[in-house]
Amino acid sequence: MRRADLVTAAALMGLGGVVISDAVRLGIGWGDEGPRSGFFPFWLALLLAAMGAAIFVQALARRSAKPFVTRERLIPVLKVLGPLAGFVVATDPPGPWPGLGLYVAAALYIGFYMRWIGSHSWLAVAAVAVGFPLVTFYIFETWFLVPMPKGPLEAWLGY
Amino acid sequence: MGLENLFLGFQIAVTPFNLFIAVVGITLGTIIGVLPGLGGANGVAILLPLTFTMPPTSAIILLTSIYWGALFGGAITSVLFNIPGEPWSVATTFDGYPLAKQGQGGQALTAAFTSSFVGALFSIVLITFFAPLLAEIALKFGPPEFFAIQFLTFSSFVGLGGGNPLKTLVSILLGFILAAVGLDIVTGQLRLTFGFVDLMKGFDFIVAVIGLFGIGEILLSVEEGLKFHGAKTRMNLRVVLDTWKILPRYYRTFARGAFIGFWMGFKPGGATPASFMSYAFAKRFSKNSDRFGKGELEGVVAPETAAHSAGVAAMLPMITLGIPGSPTAAVMLGGLIIWGLQPGPMLFKEQPEFVWGLIASMYTGNIIGVLMVLAFVPFFAGILRIPFGILTPSIIVVCAIGSYAVHNSMIDIWYMLLFGVVGYVFKKLDYPLAPLVLALVLGDIAENALRQSLIMSQGSLAIFFTRPISGAISAVAVFFFILPVITPWWRRLRGFPAPARETGLH
Numbered sequence: 001m002r003r004a005d006l007v008t009a010a011a012l013m014g015l016g017g018v019v020i021s022d023a024v025r026l027g028i029g030w031g032d033e034g035p036r037s038g039f040f041p042f043w044l045a046l047l048l049a050a051m052g053a054a055i056f057v058q059a060l061a062r063r064s065a066k067p068f069v070t071r072e073r074l075i076p077v078l079k080v081l082g083p084l085a086g087f088v089v090a091t092d093p094p095g096p097w098p099g100l101g102l103y104v105a106a107a108l109y110i111g112f113y114m115r116w117i118g119s120h121s122w123l124a125v126a127a128v129a130v131g132f133p134l135v136t137f138y139i140f141e142t143w144f145l146v147p148m149p150k151g152p153l154e155a156w157l158g159y
Numbered sequence: 160m161g162l163e164n165l166f167l168g169f170q171i172a173v174t175p176f177n178l179f180i181a182v183v184g185i186t187l188g189t190i191i192g193v194l195p196g197l198g199g200a201n202g203v204a205i206l207l208p209l210t211f212t213m214p215p216t217s218a219i220i221l222l223t224s225i226y227w228g229a230l231f232g233g234a235i236t237s238v239l240f241n242i243p244g245e246p247w248s249v250a251t252t253f254d255g256y257p258l259a260k261q262g263q264g265g266q267a268l269t270a271a272f273t274s275s276f277v278g279a280l281f282s283i284v285l286i287t288f289f290a291p292l293l294a295e296i297a298l299k300f301g302p303p304e305f306f307a308i309q310f311l312t313f314s315s316f317v318g319l320g321g322g323n324p325l326k327t328l329v330s331i332l333l334g335f336i337l338a339a340v341g342l343d344i345v346t347g348q349l350r351l352t353f354g355f356v357d358l359m360k361g362f363d364f365i366v367a368v369i370g371l372f373g374i375g376e377i378l379l380s381v382e383e384g385l386k387f388h389g390a391k392t393r394m395n396l397r398v399v400l401d402t403w404k405i406l407p408r409y410y411r412t413f414a415r416g417a418f419i420g421f422w423m424g425f426k427p428g429g430a431t432p433a434s435f436m437s438y439a440f441a442k443r444f445s446k447n448s449d450r451f452g453k454g455e456l457e458g459v460v461a462p463e464t465a466a467h468s469a470g471v472a473a474m475l476p477m478i479t480l481g482i483p484g485s486p487t488a489a490v491m492l493g494g495l496i497i498w499g500l501q502p503g504p505m506l507f508k509e510q511p512e513f514v515w516g517l518i519a520s521m522y523t524g525n526i527i528g529v530l531m532v533l534a535f536v537p538f539f540a541g542i543l544r545i546p547f548g549i550l551t552p553s554i555i556v557v558c559a560i561g562s563y564a565v566h567n568s569m570i571d572i573w574y575m576l577l578f579g580v581v582g583y584v585f586k587k588l589d590y591p592l593a594p595l596v597l598a599l600v601l602g603d604i605a606e607n608a609l610r611q612s613l614i615m616s617q618g619s620l621a622i623f624f625t626r627p628i629s630g631a632i633s634a635v636a637v638f639f640f641i642l643p644v645i646t647p648w649w650r651r652l653r654g655f656p657a658p659a660r661e662t663g664l665h
Contacts, residue, residue, distance in 0.1 A: 005588055012329060019336055022351050034614040037343045037350055040606045041336060048332040051325050058325070068587065069382065076381040077583070081576075084374075084555055088576060091559075092569045102560065110552040118548015128549055136560060144209045146564045 002059055004068035009056035016049030083113055092149045101151025103133040165287055168515030172523050177220050181520065184221045185528045188228020189535075193236055193542050197373060197554060198245055199229035200486035200596070204368040205561030207494055215498040216516040222491050223474075223517065224524045227279070229487075230470050231532045232539065234271035234463060239264055239540050247430040247466040250438040254451060254458030265398035266405075267459050268536055273406055274413065274460045276529040278468030281417035282424065283521045286475050290507075290518065293479040297504035302611035303622050305480075307629035309605045311636040312482055315426045316594045318639030326590045334595040337362045338602020345610065357570050364493055364599040366562045368486060370575040371592045373558045375582020377551060382583075394536045402456075409460050412441045416461050420468025425476055427484050427597065430469035437465030471521065478514060479504060482601070486593050489600040 019041055026038030069077070087109035092099035099105065111129030114120045120128075140146045141159070150159060171177065191202030203222050210218035233248040238255035251271060258267035300308075317327045340351045341361030352358040416437040423429035423436070441461035442451040451458045473484035481502030483489035495502045500510060507514050532539065562575040582592060598605075616622035623633045 001588070004584070008584065008588060008590075012333075015336075019351060022353065026348055026350060030618060031346070033345065034610050035618075037346045037348045040609065041339045041350060044332050044335050044339070048329060048336065051329045051332065055323075055325050055329070058323075073382050073384075076384065077378050080378060080381050080551060080555075081580070083552070084576065087552075087555070088559070088572050091572070094569075094573075102556075102563070106552075106556040106559075110549070110556065113552040114548045117551075118546050120546070120548060128553075132553055132556070136556070140209075140560060140564070145212065146208055146560075147567060148560060148563060149569060 001066050001068055002062060002064040005059035006056060009052045009059060012052030013049045013056070016045045016052060019045035020049070079117065083109060083116075099149060099151055101154055102148040103137050104151055104153050106133045106136070164291070164511060164515045165519060167512065168517070168519030169523075171216055171512055171516035172220065172519035177217055177516075177520065178523065178527070180217050180221050181224045181524050181527050182531070184224025185228040185231075185524065185531055188225035188230075189232040189235070189528075189532060189539050190228075190542055191225065192229035192232020192245070193539050194550070194554060198376070199226050200490055201369045201372040201558070201561075202229055203487055203490045203494075204365045205373075205557060207365055207490065207497070208561065208564035210494065211497065215495075215500055215510075216513050218494065218498055219491065219513070219517050220520045220524070222494060223520060224528070226470070226487050226491075227524050227528045228532075230279075230467050231272060231275060231528055233466075234275060235268065235532070235536065235539050236543065238267045238271060238459070240543055247434045247462070247469070249431070250434045250462035251459055251466075253438065253462075254453070254455050257452070257454035258456070258459065261454050263454070265394045266402045266456060268394065269399045269402040269533065270406060270456050270459045271463045272529050272532050273403065274416070274463035275467035276525055277413050278417050278420050278464035278466070279471045279521075279525045282421050282468045282471035282475075283518070283525070285421055286471070286478075286521070287518055290475060290479050290514075293475070294504040294507040297480050298508075300504070300628065301626075302608045302615065303626055303629040304632065305482075306605060306608035306612050307623055307632040307636065308476075308480055308482055309601060309608065310623070311632050311639070312427050312476075312484075312601075313594060313598065314636040314639035316591065316597075318642035319426065319429075319432065320591060320594075321432070322589055322591055324643035326588070327594055330585075330591050330593075330595040331598045334598025335602050335605070337367070337595075338364075338599050339606070344603070345607070360566065360568070360570075362574065362599065363565050363571065364596060365490065365565045366571045366574045367578050367599055368490060368596055369558050369562050370578025371582035371585075371596065372486070374555065374575060374579025375586060375592075377554065378579060378583040379586055381551070394533075399533055405456065406460070409457050411444070412437075412457055412461050413464055415440055415444075416464030417468045420465035420470075421472045423465070424469025424472030425484055427473075427593070429473070429484065430466050433469040434462035434466040437461040474521070477502070478506065478517065481506075481604070483597060486596045489597050493600055 023038035023042035023045060027036035028038040028042040029036055087105050090100050090105035090108060091102045107129045110132055111125050114125045114128060140148060187206065188199070188202060191197045192199065203225050206225060207222070210221055213221070229245070233243065233245040234251055234255070236242045237248040237251040238259050241252050241256040243249040243252055255267045255271060258264065313331050316331065317324045320327055338361070341349070341359055343350050349359060419437045419440070420433045423433035438458060438461045441457055442448050445451065445457055447455055447457065473488045475484070477483045477488040477492055481492065483492045492502050500506065500513065558575060559572050562571045563569065565571055585592060612622050624630045
């Protein structure tokens with residue numbers, strides 16, 4: 001816990017520094033229409049950096065043997081984060097490459113996760129992985145007219 | 160005085176469409192309250208994009224109904240599964256789960272729902288009479304007063320929230336800094352974008368709520384390896400009626416809980432301490448205080464009354480001052496702005512149908528809510544029996560949809576992921592998340608109030624202390640800010656032991 005506290009506090013101080021530099025560029029003083037753009041962010045960031053420093057000192061003074069997270073407890077977290085990142089990339093990868101669209105990516109993601117973590121039967125996997133995106137598609141696209149990223153399958157179906 | 164207005168409100172709230180909206184909202188809200196990783200705030204955030212095309216009154220009825228449902232839903236998981244769905248239901252588990260294990264889950268749930276309803280009703284009646292008065296007073300407020308109230312809002316997180324005050328301050332500051340990213344509407348300059356086009360739009364609080372509370376919560380619960388061991392319930396009309404016969408015995412506990420809830424609730428972060436305080440008082444004054452913690456019905460009544468009363472009271476500053484008392488109220492406030500309404504005291508003058516429709520819908524929503532949860536407990540409890548392998552990806556997909564829908568932009572899904580990891584780390588390190596969200600929502604409003612005040616005073620901060628109303632509010636705020644510094648000193652002076660700390664997330 002102690003190391004994690006130190007790292008976070010240092011990151012907060014760093015963030016404070018970055019914000020201060022931009023605030024100074026914008027002007028932290030008095031302009032034609034009152035306080036300049038950088039005024040509010042400057043004081044916020046200055047306080048943030050100060051708080052970060054105080055938390056850093058607090059953490060230094062404390063002895064804690066408890067780790068932030070143990071290896072065996074981190075694994076299930078990564079098992080959620082990994083497929084989640086995969087789902088986002090499959091929906092629409094950053095850059096010029098086309099994605100599968102949210103619904104197809106969701107079907108693959110739910111199916112993969114159910115089979116991998118839940119060890120469900122292929123029948124259950126197919127039912128949920130196809131059924132869930134279909135229901136959400138119906139609710140969001142046709143009922144409430146909220147468009148989601150779509151891919152080749154939707155285009156082929158005429159949406 | 161407010162009665163004819165309330166009557167007008169009922170004419171709006173009791174149309175078939177708005178009643179239907181309330182039923183839908185409560186059903187969704189209860190499901191959201193029951194599901195791990197989905198709470199009131201991010202449930203409301205995910206569904207906010209669905210309301211963009213609705214009339215504002217129906218939209219707010221949907222969102223508030225989700226909120227009531229989530230408050231009721233939290234009791235179900237606390238009693239049957241020993242999992243507090245929300246932080247303010249923690250105290251409900253103390254006696255609710257032992258009762259359920261003894262086969263009295265039906266009684267415990269009936270008591271919980273009834274207490275929630277009584278607590279809510281108490282606060283709604285007070286809101287009906289006090290909200291117009293408060294709005295009337297607030298009409299005379301200028302920028303210094305509004306900034307002072309914001310100052311007070313955040314100071315109460317530091318002073319009353321518990322936990323490390325430095326970390327609470329960090330959360331507040333981070334929220335304000337995130338709110339400053341993007342276009343500065345006063346000067347037209349781009350701030351903190353560092354040349355990245357994607358940063359020009361800034362960070363949306365809806366995405367932050369979904370990431371911090373939704374994804375962060377899921378990561379935390381898989382790390383803790385949550386398993387759901389549900390107790391069986393028998394819930395039928397007889398159990399309900401039999402319990403209702405016993406409950407009037409606890410009228411003192413009801414009254415105390417409702418008062419504590421309202422008093423704590425209109426200040427930010429109030430529901431959780433209110434529920435604990437009410438439980439502690441009930442235990443202290445009860446004849447059966449030795450049975451508390453082993454399955455005493457009064458131990459369910461006390462925290463539930465206070466929590467729901469506080470949950471409703473959090474709406475009071477939101478509708479009268481435009482300052483939300485909880486993350487959920489903050490999301491609703493964001494909704495008001497999106498629907499084109501100007502939050503604040505003018506709302507009572509300019510949009511009476513909206514305000515009174517909302518207040519009337521609090522009555523109807525809670526009546527429908529308590530009847531629905533009493534009738535459909537087995538259905539809602541069944542949701543937690545859905546296997547984890549199905550639940551997790553489904554919730555995440557819904558979170559992603561909600562994030563994307565805000566601006567139809569892919570970058571928001573990435574932000575959701577980022578906020579999820581930040582939420583997980585912050586929760587583990589005891590940085591409170593509620594102040595961050597509130598600061599993110601209020602950022603622009605607070606900064607404008609500050610700028611206008613400083614223009615009025617030509618740059619002197621003294622303006623916040625020399626005007627009578629803002630001076631009084633600022634003085635209380637300063638007191639709250641220094642409270643964590645003086646409390647240990649005061650306790651040592653009086654010879655009290657150091658208090659056990661609990662994080663107050665509302």
